[in-house]
Amino acid sequence: MILSTVRSYSTTLFFANVHTTKSMKTVNIFITSSFDLRGDAQGIELFFAQKKKHWTDREISIKTKTIKDFDLSISNTRKQDNYNEYIKSCDIFILLISYKVSQYVNEEFNVALKNFQETGKPLIFPLFKQLKKYVEYVIHSICL
Numbered sequence: 001m002i003l004s005t006v007r008s009y010s011t012t013l014f015f016a017n018v019h020t021t022k023s024m025k026t027v028n029i030f031i032t033s034s035f036d037l038r039g040d041a042q043g044i045e046l047f048f049a050q051k052k053k054h055w056t057d058r059e060i061s062i063k064t065k066t067i068k069d070f071d072l073s074i075s076n077t078r079k080q081d082n083y084n085e086y087i088k089s090c091d092i093f094i095l096l097i098s099y100k101v102s103q104y105v106n107e108e109f110n111v112a113l114k115n116f117q118e119t120g121k122p123l124i125f126p127l128f129k130q131l132k133k134y135v136e137y138v139i140h141s142i143c144l
Contacts (some may be wrong), residue, residue, distance in 0.1 A: 026061040032108050075118035084111045093122040
């Protein structure tokens, strides 16, 4: 589902329809990945942190979140529900894809996609890593 749907969306990053407080625009970004790409997700988070001053000078506030930024205490609801609610309210959803996607990342993508289709937000940016490895995995699976 993810790969076929992702192909139909553009990956041109822009900051339209963002939250505004006085003259400062706030862009909320959710970054997700499977466990094997957590380091890459941290790299993207670091990229936005380094660009924060540049965008602040242009009156744009960037706020990134990953699952590690949520309260990890025990609750009566699934933690995934908290992530999904934030995804619905964010402006940009960045998805790091390798050759495997966990059920939770798949759920997050489906929440983002459904909300995008209904409201136009969040903008979805899939980033592929090791696509060659994925293609080889698929070919190997078919040939067995």
